[in-house]
Amino acid sequence: MRSGRGQSLNPRFLVQKAPELRGELSRADLGCAFAHRVETPPNAFSFGPRLQFGSSLVAGSSRKRSCKAERRKHFNLEHSFATEMGNGLSDQTSILSSLPSFQSFHVVILGLDCAGKTTVLYRLQFNEFVNTVPTKGFNTEKIKVTLGNSKTVTFHFWDVGGQEKLRPLWKSYTRCTDGIVFVVDSVDIERMEEAKTELHKITRISENQGVPVLIVANKQDLRNSLSLSEIEKLLAMGELSSSTPWHLQPTCAIIGDGLKEGLEKLHDMIIKRRKMLRQQKKKR
Numbered sequence: 654m655r656s657g658r659g660q661s662l663n664p665r666f667l668v669q670k671a672p673e674l675r676g677e678l679s680r681a682d683l684g685c686a687f688a689h690r691v692e693t694p695p696n697a698f699s700f701g702p703r704l705q706f707g708s709s710l711v712a713g714s715s716r717k718r719s720c721k722a723e724r725r726k727h728f729n730l731e732h733s734f735a736t737e738m739g740n741g742l743s744d745q746t747s748i749l750s751s752l753p754s755f756q757s758f759h760v761v762i763l764g765l766d767c768a769g770k771t772t773v774l775y776r777l778q779f780n781e782f783v784n785t786v787p788t789k790g791f792n793t794e795k796i797k798v799t800l801g802n803s804k805t806v807t808f809h810f811w812d813v814g815g816q817e818k819l820r821p822l823w824k825s826y827t828r829c830t831d832g833i834v835f836v837v838d839s840v841d842i843e844r845m846e847e848a849k850t851e852l853h854k855i856t857r858i859s860e861n862q863g864v865p866v867l868i869v870a871n872k873q874d875l876r877n878s879l880s881l882s883e884i885e886k887l888l889a890m891g892e893l894s895s896s897t898p899w900h901l902q903p904t905c906a907i908i909g910d911g912l913k914e915g916l917e918k919l920h921d922m923i924i925k926r927r928k929m930l931r932q933q934k935k936k937r
C-alpha cells in the first residue's frame with residue numbers, strides 16, 4: 654500500500670489533534686483531506702508552499718533590497734554546489750544565515766519520495782500544515798527549535814527530493830553534516846525494503862560514519878501504519894554500523910506530533926558525538 658498524496662486518513666485522530674485542520678477536513682468530507690492541493694509553479698527558486706501564507710511571509714521590497722547582498726553571499730557560500738537543483742530558497746533563510754553559526758546544526762532530511770520530508774520541514778518552520786508538491790531539488794530552512802530544557806538551537810535543514818533519480822545526489826548533501834533525518838512512510842509496506850536499502854547505503858558512506866540518524870516513522874495517524882518494532886525490523890536497524898547512533902521516532906508530520914521529541918534526541922546524539930570527537934582530538 655502506498656500512502657501520501659490523496660491518501661485515506663484517520664479523521665478522528667486528526668480532528669482531535671489538529672483543530673486548525675477541521676475546516677480542511679470537512680471540506681474534504683473527512684475522507685481524503687489533503688486531496689486538494691495548492692500547486693506551486695515548478696520553476697527553480699520558487700517560494701514553494703510559503704506563498705500560501707500571505708503577506709507576513711512574503712518580504713516587502715525594502716527588506717528584499719537589504720537582504721539582497723546577504724542572500725547573494727549566503728548563496729555563493731553554501732549553495733553553489735547545488736544551485737541548479739534548488740526549488741525552495743527564501744528570504745528568511747538568508748536573514749537567518751547571518752546568525753552566529755556556533756549553535757547551528759547542519760541536518761539533512763532524506764527518505765523515499767512521498768515519505769513526508771517537506772511536510773516535516775514546513776511543519777517545523779511554520780508550526781502549521783503546509784500542502785506540498787514533490788521536491789524536484791531541495792528545500793532549505795534555518796529553523797530555531799526550543800528544546801525541552803528551554804535551550805533554543807538552530808537547525809539548518811536540507812530537505813532533498815526522494816525520487817529515485819534524485820537519490821544519487823543525497824551524498825553531496827550529507828558531506829560534513831551533523832545529523833541525518835531519515836523519513837519513512839509507516840504505511841508504505843511495499844517500499845520498506847527500498848527504504849532500508851537507501852538508509853543503509855547512506856549511512857555506510859565513509860564520510861557519514863558516526864553521523865547520528867533520526868529515523869522518523871511518519872504517518873502514524875493513518876490506519877494500518879506499522880508499529881515501531883515492525884519498522885525497526887523491516888529497516889534492519891540492528892544491522893546499522895555500531896558507530897552510527899540512531900533513534901526511531903513515531904510522528905505525524907501534518908499535525909507535528911513527535912517531531913520535537915525526535916529533534917531533541919537528534920540534538921542529544923549530535924552533542925554526544927561532538928564531545929567524543931573533541932576528546933579524541935585532545936588525546937592525539
Ligand SMILES: Nc1nc2c(ncn2[C@@H]2O[C@H](COP(=O)(O)OP(=O)(O)OP(=O)(O)O)[C@@H](O)[C@H]2O)c(=O)[nH]1
Nearest residue numbers: 658766767768769770771772785788815872905906
Ligand atoms: N496522513 C499523513 N499524511 C502525511 C504525513 N506527512 C506527510 N503526509 C502527506 O504525504 C504526502 C507527501 O508529503 P511530502 O512532504 O511532499 O513528501 P516528500 O517526502 O517531501 O516527497 P518528495 O519531495 O517527493 O521526496 C503529502 O500529501 C503530505 O500531505 C503524515 O504524517 N500523515
Ligand SMILES: [Mg+2]
Nearest residue numbers: 770771787788
Ligand atoms: Mg519533498
